[in-house]
Amino acid sequence: MNLLAMFIFTKMSSRYEVQRDGRSRSKTVERRKDRRHRSRERTRSQSPKPKHRSNSHSSKKSKHRSSSRERKKSKSKKKKKRRHSSSSSSSSDSDEEELKLLQRLEGERLRIKEEKKKQKEQLKANETPEEKRARRLREKQEKERKRRERMGWDNEYQCYTNQDNPFGDSALTNTFVWGKKLAKEGVKNVSRDEIEAQNRQKQQENKIELEKVKQRRLEREAERAAREAEAAQAARAREAMQFHTWAKHEDAFHLHQARLRSQIRIRDGRAKPIDLLAWYVSSEECVDALEMHEPYTYLNGLQSQDLEDLLEDIKVYKELENNANVAYWEDVQTIVLDELNKLRRLAAPDARRDGVHQAVADDVTQIFKGKTGAQLEALQTQIEQKISGRRDGVDVGYWESLLSQLKAHMSRARLRDRHQNNLRRKLQLLKQEQGVQGAAALKEEPAETGPESTEPEPPQASGSREAEGGGTTSEQESGAEQDACTSLYASGRYSPALLAPAQLEPGTLLTEPADDAQRLAYLRARLHAQRDRVRDQARSAAAPTGGEALEREARRAMGASNDEVQFSVEHVLPDQPCLWADKYRPRKPRYFNRVHTGFEWNKYNQTHYDMDNPPPKIVQGYKFNIFYPDLIDKNSTPEFSLKPCPENPDFAVLRFHAGPPYEDIAFKIVNREWEYSYKRGFRCHFHNNIFQLWFHFKRYRYRR
Template sequence: MAGYASRSPTRREKSFEASPSGSYRDEQRVSARRRSDDRKERRRSRSRERDGPSSRRRVYDDVRDRDDDYVRKRSRSPGKDRDERKRDKSEERRVKKAEKKRIMEEEEARQVAELSIYSATDNPFHDVNLGQQFRWHKKNEKEKKLARRRDAIRRQEAEEELEREKRKQRLREEEEARMQRLTGIYGQFQLEQERDRAAIRIREKRAKAIDFLALNLRYVHPIEGEEDDTGLEIDLDEPYNILDNLNPAQVEELHDDIERYLSLEESEVNIDFWTNMMVVCKDRLDRIKGITTAAAATVESDVTALLAGKSYEHLATLQKQIQAKLSGGEPVDTDYWEALLKKLIVWKAKAKLKGLHEVVVRNRLEQLRKRQRDEALQAQEELLAGVARSAAQHVKSGRPVAAVAGTGEPDVPLESVEPYDRSMSPPLVDAQKLSVEERAFEIVPQKDQLRSLLEQRRAVAASRYVPKAVQPVVTTDAPEVTASTDVADALYKAEAERELDEEEELFNMEENIAQPASYSWEDKWRPRKPRYFNRVHTGYEWNKYNQTHYDLDNPPPKVVQGYKFNIFYPDLIDKSKAPTYKIVKEPGNEDTVLLHFSAGPPYEDIAFRIVNREWEFSHKRGFRSSFDRGCLSLWFNFRRNVWSSPIS
């Protein structure tokens, strides 16, 4: 290693030496710089000694030898294949990479060696912490603050997201609860509609099998104060017996109707009733379709003999015994016992329905007795009111009255009691003067007649309920059920099943109008009101006022824009005269009018209250007035007027 070499002063040092006014601090700075330059010079000399000409020569010789070897190899084997050339190139890249790495390591070692000669008190950087590892505290603190801020933001976002999810869940639950309430309300409405339709079909003598089954449930829990006597005159047998009079198509229809009722009912008693009816109906369908097994057909007679007359509790006990036998693991005839168990379930359903039928009969009898009591009390009140009026008249005239025996009510005037006269009884007939037809009549003695009357009275008193007296039907010139009636029914069903348009609503609110006390044709035909299915068309009217105060997002109130009346007269006596309609205005009411329809026997007049506006009589505007196949169609829209905007 060479010794410290002397050096000439630099330009800055010369300037300081030449300056007579150089301060002490400047001299210290110059001496420090000199010491630094000396250290740098010593490091350069050591590096030159370490990497002298011989070392650089060795590196150069190695590189040249590798190049010569590569040239010799290429010149010696010009036909070398591609794989060997790839390997040579790979080896060259590896050698160059290793050389580059070695040079970088030497440079790092040199830099470390340069720094190792300094200390914390003697270094050109004036750094007292040179021997310690550098830590960027401000940067770390800033990064920690940023990290804390990011964590706080993430927590806040997570809390907000959680709150949004909770709010969504709460809204979802509220929506589900609301939909359940709406579903329940809609289901109840649908159930009431089904019951009302069943009652209407029963009143109009066109009931289906499902209507008679629904009639049973009317009397399971009778509504207090309900005065609907629909079906009191109908004999109700056990519900499952209705299947005996149905064909296969009707049984399938009844099965679908029972499913619909079962999906709408909420009462446990009603659900139990429809479930048992479904079991019986499904068994009948299987027998019709031939799904029953041979084992079931074999045990049919055994089941009838074994289970006939058994109570529901006894049948339930037998079911448990059979289920225990099948699950006991003993060697048994599985097909036989499974078929018997299936039949037993059907008999259980019938027993449950029979018990429910007894409740229905008792409630029907009580309701019938109540109605008879009410009718008797009303008749008694009317009779006593008449007697009281007659007594008051005789008291005013000064004539005597006689007490009615056993009543304690106002007395009956003596002059009002007419004495018996022979002319009150029918005249005696001479047997010789009877015709041949009259002589063929059976002669009943008075004693036998009284005995027969007494037996009939006892039968009525012992019966569970008294059937309603059926009025005799006069068939003279009565309208017959013809093809026109069927066509009108089909038209009514088609109109009722047609879906409403977006701007249409049902309009079946009939107005009460004064009807005649009697008709001239009442002795031949029973007066009745026609069926109808009407619609009302509503919409928005965008006049100047509405255009100013409303828009599509906030529309004005809907107004009536037209009506569609469909009135059905399938049994008109005089088919040559079409039904007519007229508008009846009421004094003091300028907003609405009555639309009055009349057709003639056997139909009564009906009327509907509509809006009092001018009609549009153009067919292009939707006007229609026709009577075809027993259906009167009157469709019309109102004129669209544009009136001035009101100022309020």
């Protein structure tokens, strides 16, 4: 009700103000018109009179004009009076209505106020002393809250009082007035209200500044969180890349170990089929290694258990080589599975037979044997079309069994083609190395020994292929190329010709094949040793003399002593793949070490020995000088670690670690307690690319 009354009062007052402004504006307009009229009359009265001869005529005209002007003025005044009277009457009526409405609203407001007051007084009269005390306390707290809000207090400080606050201020709720500061600023006589207003303004400004500071802090925290998230993501990416690198190194290590085991077994004469197959595929790029037989010939004579083990080994190689020779291993795996199925069928004759009868199995094999890879692929397409066509009278089981055998023959054909390509490529390389330019130059050589040049050529396989019905133009070209290669091989004398005993000259020495092979192996070993020795000499001649300079410096620092002996017995460490092996070539550091020995003249030795019969010498200390001239990170100091030998606790392994490109090196020393005093000769520092570790052992104290 109060809100409605206030709204009506404001609307009426605004309407009254508008009408009052309109009346004042109309009055000002009338005053301006009256002033203009008076000024015109004044100017006419001051103007000069006309001549006498036209006096009568002019007087008539002036009378006529003045009478018409007076009539117009009287009419306008009447209109104005009528308009003013009508407007004043309407405005007076509206004012009276507004006043009545305002009086009625004011009376209603007073009545409501009186009713509320009466209700409040009635409640006060009926309340108990406890309720009265609680009401007064609430009113006091509400009054205090409003005062604190006016002072600019936050909700955080509303619970503080003069008696209970963490600041120990007994006048916390009172406004602090700094009299001297106000006197210095010249505003000592300022009222308390103004001071409180200024304090509230400052508090409000401080709040705004605090909000800005909080916002900036939140922004910084968000930026920091974003940076940390980005750094964490980058770290995860680096770790993933590092893990991938580790996985690659691990696979490479396992592959290297598998190949090394294969080489050892081949060298010892106990090679497995997987060793021969892996050696074949790894020697394709080597010119000196020449394999004359296809790789599937290594499967001849294997039993079922051997074939099953070979399948597992093939899976391991496929996984380790990362699909490097996947086609080769797939073909070998297919052939192994086919051979394994054959052995299983032979081992179980009573089992269900396949689609091909044993009587026609050999004929099927003969049909597949002479085909090339392209012909077998075309035959596979035809068989698949027959199986998918599902025509009447078609033995699906027969054709499916035929298709399974066809896959094995296709794998053999691909391996055979691969083998022929390798032989052809290596033949070309041999021609380039030995200066063979072509068959024409070889045919022009004079035939000094007639029987040697009459070696029969191998029969061509094209006739049999044509008999089987599969001869093509490409097959003829490959056969012609093979014939040309055979003729080049025969004319090039890469193998000695077979001679009859009657053709030998008198006094010719004959050598057994075993003796010749042994002599050839000896010559090859001597040649390899000579080549390695020449290579080492070239390396030592081309290598910088920095190591010798470091050794001279270490000798000069240690000096000459009769009790010190050079020490160069290394301890073999287990192979550990380095993460930086793909960037730098690992190498072992050079070193110059000495072991200090002497007599221990303790009470026991003094009692039982003399100078003529001295006691046995014991190790009293070591001096290690490890050279790191090419260390990548010069800021990282080399480190050493000492671990006792598990098999013999009297000895320990002293290991040195520096970082790329140097490998770790270790020495086996006596396991005794060290003297770490520099007065006793202890030294451990890295200077001028030399890591020096000198120490002596503590002396034994003999006690009875």
